[in-house]
Amino acid sequence: MGIIVQEQEGLFHLQSSGMSYIFQIVNGYPVHVYWGSRLIHRESMTELMVHTPINAGLDRLPQEYPQYGSGDFRNPVYQVELEDGTRITELKYIGYKLIKGKSSLTGLPAVYTEDETEADTLEVELKDAYSGLIVVLSYCIYADRNVIVRSARLCNKGDKQLRLRRALSASVDFPGNRDFEITYLSGAWAREGNITRKGLHQGETRIDSKxxxxxxxxxxxxxxVTPETNEYQGEAFGFSLVYSGGFEAVAEVDSFGSTRFSIGINSFDFAWLLSPGEGFQTPETVMVYSGQGLGEMSRTYHRLYRTRLCRGRYRDEERPILVNNWEATYFDFNAEKLISIAEEGAKLGIELFVLDDGWFGKRDSDNSSLGDWYEDRRKLPGGLADVAERINQLGLEFGLWFEPEMISPxxxxxRKHPxxxxxxxxxxxxxxxWQLVLDYTRQDVRDYIYDSLSAIFSSVPVAYVKWDMNRCLTEIGSADxxxxxxxxxxxxxxxxxxxxLERITASFPHILFESCSSGGGRFDPGMLYYMPQTWTSDNTDAVERLKIQYGTSLVYPVSAIGAHVSAVPNHQVGRITPLDFRGDVAMSGNFGYELDLTKFTEEDKVTVKRQIVTYKEIRGLVQSGDLYRLKSPFEGNESAWMFVSDNKEEALVYYFQVMAVPNAPRRFLRLAGLHQELEYEIRPGHSDEQYIxxxxxxxxxxxxIVYEQKDYESGWFRVRALKPTIA
Structure with a gap:
């Protein structure tokens, strides 16, 4: 395993425990050969080499980093404008370098290794002789994961300026004998994580954000994916961009049936000036191969992102159960109201109290004060420190909401810095x-935010920060x-x-940061590098959350998915669902509550105490176990998933029925991820019953599975092996 180079044939074979990725140099061009299940490397691999018709142009070559203007009429991955106004470059191979382990990217988030034996990196250098443009293609392959990570660095080694018009991170040309479909996540505010799947045909299929x-x-x-691909079988080729800005991903099928997939920074309204000696680093793309369906692709992403993208103290720690006051009070609160909620939380077993929007400036609604990061003494006469310390005395940690990228007119x-x-x-x-976006291209703006937040973190015992971003970028220009x-x-x-984010998280490593952008508007690997969890959606309705959390898990680990129980009628859709149902959905993520705990009935309190005790027992498995999706909420009235330990000796199964079904047939829920030769003890929820x-x-x-005849019915099972795993 690792990277095998056959210099005479110009062949590069990147090999993990279960995957191979092969390309070769043809007439100076890096040409894609194969990506899929692991191949045994043999001294002679000539049968794999790309053979093209005599005098065939670049339009017939399956390239690794295709260019514009020299005979390839498909989408290029990069485009450069020269000082004379021309846009033609032609990159040719000049050499390679092998590196043990994986290097970080300057100024960009990236997956990493903790030991150089985990991965190998290949750097392939290409040059356009006329302009002096050098492009270094980076390929990192993990030894024990079916993962290859690609990026590119474009450098101006000439003596004149170059302007990048397009600089994507990766491209793969699949041969014409593949009948592909594409699946991706789409949606809107409060409807994030919808799984879309459709066939590819001649022409382009594009997903992007501008x-x-x-x-x-x-x-x-x-x-x-192939047409037969489902959760358990078929091939899946995943592409995940480690970036938090505008992006594009395009699948283009040509007239010969081959498919070019490319992904990177959105080239719309993009340009980057490269003076002589300057370089541009693209974000990296994490490419995952699965020959066992979408489920195995997801679990590969989950394990990698949970342990080799997320960083810091909370990467491996169990996340606290919190209560957030947003839907309980919105902007209408004072110190005593906050303390009353925290007091109830302490009695119920909650571990963290989060003070959301409205604590700063003169923030009585969302039309003022963003940027004025000092406490509002009208609401908090003793200041943040007083509230935080009183909450700490109750046995709860204290968290705060910020929206540091925004400014209110x-x-x-x-008024000071328009x-x-x-x-x-x-x-x-x-x-x-009622807000504008701060210009984070400016060092003085970033310094102001750093100083403002640091002053609070240094004087208030803040253990958690919810970092929000509630609007997109418009009038994208900078006075600087x-x-x-x-x-x-x-x-x-x-x-x-x-x-x-690098400065703040490094300065305050004890703080658990959660990313938010009106919910899931910036749920991406780039943010997970700095903040190990994300507020998945502002929609807290349990029925909608079945879809949102299920879809988000297609690529993101459960440890990153924030999920709360909220009040009913639900504030987003008005639906009334049972507290048990809401709890079971929320316990399938990073668990918490977003409501007024002081309004619970005695019966509610009994239920919530039970939920909290249960989650403290199971959260290690929920947050770090392997997720198996069993029934899709996008396909019917039922949903189900399970979490399985690494050794397959323990599992949790959750199932949900949205609407009651009259005269329903007998139903069986097929599990996954267990050891077929082991015997398992099954305990339904909090029942003393058990089955073998x-x-x-x-x-x-x-x-x-037996559902009661009522709407919004849910349940769960503990699954434990009766003897150790079979060797």
Missing amino acids: RGMSSHQMNPFAAL DSELY DWCLHVPERRRSEAR LPPERQSETAHRYVLGLYEL YGGDRLMQIGLP
Whole structure:
């Protein structure tokens, strides 16, 4: 395993325990050969080499980093404008380098290794002789994961300026004998994580975000799958971009049936000036191969992102159960109201109290004070420190909500620095939620935010931060950039955000940071590098959350999915669902409550205490176990999933029925991920009942499920092996 190079044949074979990725150099061009299940490497691999018709143009070559203007009429991965206005470059191979382990990317988030034996990296150098453009393609392959990580660095080694018009991270040309479908995550605010799947035909299928953020509408992820692919079988080729700004992912089928898939920073309204000696690093793309369906693809992403993307103290720690006051009070609260909620939380066993929006400036609604990061003494006479310390005395940790990337026109900060927002001179400044976006390309803006937040974190015992971003970027221009660099603003904004997050998280490693963007508007791998969990959606309705959490798990680990129990009627859709149902859905993520605990009935309190005790017992398995999706909420009235330990000796099974079914047939839920030769003890929820079933029986026949005749019915099972795992 590792990287095998046959220099005479120009062949590069990247090999993990279960996957091979092969390309070769043909007439100076890196040409894709194979990506899929692991191949045994033999001294002679000539049968794999790409053979093209005599005099065939680049349009017939399956390239690794295709260019524009030299005979390939499909989408290029990069495009450069030269100083003379021409846009033609032709990259040719000049050499390679092998590196043990994996290097970090300067200024960008990236997956990593903890030991160099975990992965090997190949760097392939290409050059355009006319312009002096050098492109270094990076391929990192993990030894024991079916993962290959790709990125590119474009460098100007000439003596004249170059302007990048397009600089994507990766491209793969699949041969014409593949009949692909594409699956991806789409949606909107409060409807994130919808799984879309459709066939590919001649022409382009494009998903993207032009919003300056990864967005609610499209997630920076897509997978190419075969028609027979489902959760358990068939091939899946996943592409996940480690980036938090605008992106594009395009699948293009040509007239010969071959499919080119490319992904990276959105080339719409993008340009980057490269002076002689300067370079540009693309974000990296995490590519996952599965020959065992979408489920195995997801679990590969989950394990990698949970342990080799997320960082810091909370990467491996169990996450606390919290209560957030947002839906309990919105902006209408005072210190005593907060303490009353915290007191009830302490009695119920909650571990963290989070003070959401409205604690700063003169913030009585969402139309003022963003940027004025000092406590409102009208609401908090003793200040944040007083509230935090009183909450700590109750045995709860204290957390705070911020929206540090925004500025309100009605704020002291805006009155002092009206040029600190993204804007174009003499143009209207579009407001959304009565707010503008701070210009994070500017060092002085980032320094102000760092100093403001640091002052609070250094004087208040803050253990958790919810970092929100509630609008997209408009009027994308900067007063701090010259005219020739205005098209760099959107990407520089993201780079500035990453720089600030690196400083803050490094300075305050004890704080658990959670990303939020009106819910899941920036649920992407780039943010997970700095913040190990994300508020999945502002929609807290349990029925809607079945879809949102199920879809999000297609690529993101459960440890990253924030999930709360909220009040009924639900504030987003008005639905009334039982507390048990809401709890079971929320316990399938990072668990918490978002309601007024002081309004619970005695019966509610008994239920909540039981939920909290249960979650403390099971959260290790929920947050770090292998997820198996059993029934899709997108396909019917039922949903189900399970969490399985690494050794397959323990599991949790959750099932949900949305609407009651009259005269329903007998139902069996087929489990997954168990050892077929083991015997398992099954205990339903909090019942003292127990059953013994073989692993083969549970996976082939299934577990009998009995629903009561009522809407919004849920339940769960503990599954434990009766003897150690069979060697």
